[in-house]
Amino acid sequence: MIDLIIFDCDGVLVDSEILAAQMTSATLSSIGLTMSTDEVLASLVGHDAMTVRRKLEDRHGVALPTDFEADLAVRLDDAFTTRLQPIAGVPELLLGLDRPYCVASNSGHDRLRRTFATTGLTPLVEGRVFSADDVARGKPAPDLFLHAARAMGGVPADRCLVIEDSVTGVTAARAAGMRVIGFCGGSHILPGHDQRLLALGAYRILTDHSQLAALPGLSAGLAATATAGA
Structure with missing residues (x-):
């Protein structure tokens, strides 16, 4: 039952999720890091923000900027408002x-x-x-x-x-x-x-x-x- x-x-x-992956890829690109939309989908879907940050930093071997999440949030808000x-x-x-x-x-x-x-x-x-x-x-x-x-x-x-x-x-x-x-x-x-x-x-x-x-x-x-x- x-x-x-x-x-x-x-x-x-x-x-x-497709919008989030596209915006994550774009935000990474803006700071000189490369990760395709499909790569984001394959490794980051379903995780919370803290885990996403840790996985990205481990993958790229660098510390993300402190405003990474804020920049991503702006991009997501725009994508969600127009396309979600x-x-x-x-x-x-x-x-x-x-x-x-x-x-x-x-x-x-x-x-x-x-x-x-x-x-x-x-x-x-x-x-x-x-x-x-x-x-x-x-x-x-x-x-x-x-x-x-x-x-x-x-x-x-x-x-x-x-x-x-x-x-x-x-x-x-x-x-x-x-x-x-x-x-x-x-x-x-x-x-x-x-x-x-x-x-x-x-x-x-x-x-x-x-x-x-x-x-x-x-x-x-x-x-x-x-x-x-x-």
């Missing part, structure tokens, strides 16, 4: 759910507020958004998912279903003892990504939110499907 559905945000609810869209079918999916749901994202609360305001999703997620800002350790640690489940009424981990697009997110969900579906419907997904998510413990892959909505009524059918994949 599933009592709570937990959605990641970037790459699951909004098609933001919800993943197809998200509003209809959220409106049609017959059980509690929430969002658990490694993005900060400020960015999440802007993301949902820009895409018109705020009314559908307000009061049920959790961020890596809320816990000591973001994904791939299980802390954020466990925090969200507690805040949403103390739902046991084995009665939660997570929808995730990243290696980091699937790892965190499984570490939390939660079932997880790998979502590969964003424009940032590279070939072979579905197999990586399955290998990490996602019990099935979906490429369109209509496939999730089609699990019979997101009620008894969803519960039975998730149980079968545990």
Whole structure:
């Protein structure tokens, strides 16, 4: 039985990861460092800002400027304001759910507020958004998912279903003892990504939110499907 559905945000609810990768590549280029959009997608998707900084510094062997994140944030805000869209079918999916749901994202609360305001999703997620800002350790640690489940009424981990697009997110969900579906419907997904998510413990892959909505009524059918994949 599933009592709570937990959605990641970037790459699951909004098609933001490709924009974030493009802006990260551009920001690096502005300080003389080279990293393609595909390289960013392959190594940085799903991580919080502190982890991204550490990975970039390790890769390039230099300390990033102290204003790197601020510069990136300006570029992201511009890209999000002009180009960010919800993943197809998200509003209809959220409106049609017959059980509690929430969002658990490694993005900060400020960015999440802007993301949902820009895409018109705020009314559908307000009061049920959790961020890596809320816990000591973001994904791939299980802390954020466990925090969200507690805040949403103390739902046991084995009665939660997570929808995730990243290696980091699937790892965190499984570490939390939660079932997880790998979502590969964003424009940032590279070939072979579905197999990586399955290998990490996602019990099935979906490429369109209509496939999730089609699990019979997101009620008894969803519960039975998730149980079968545990």
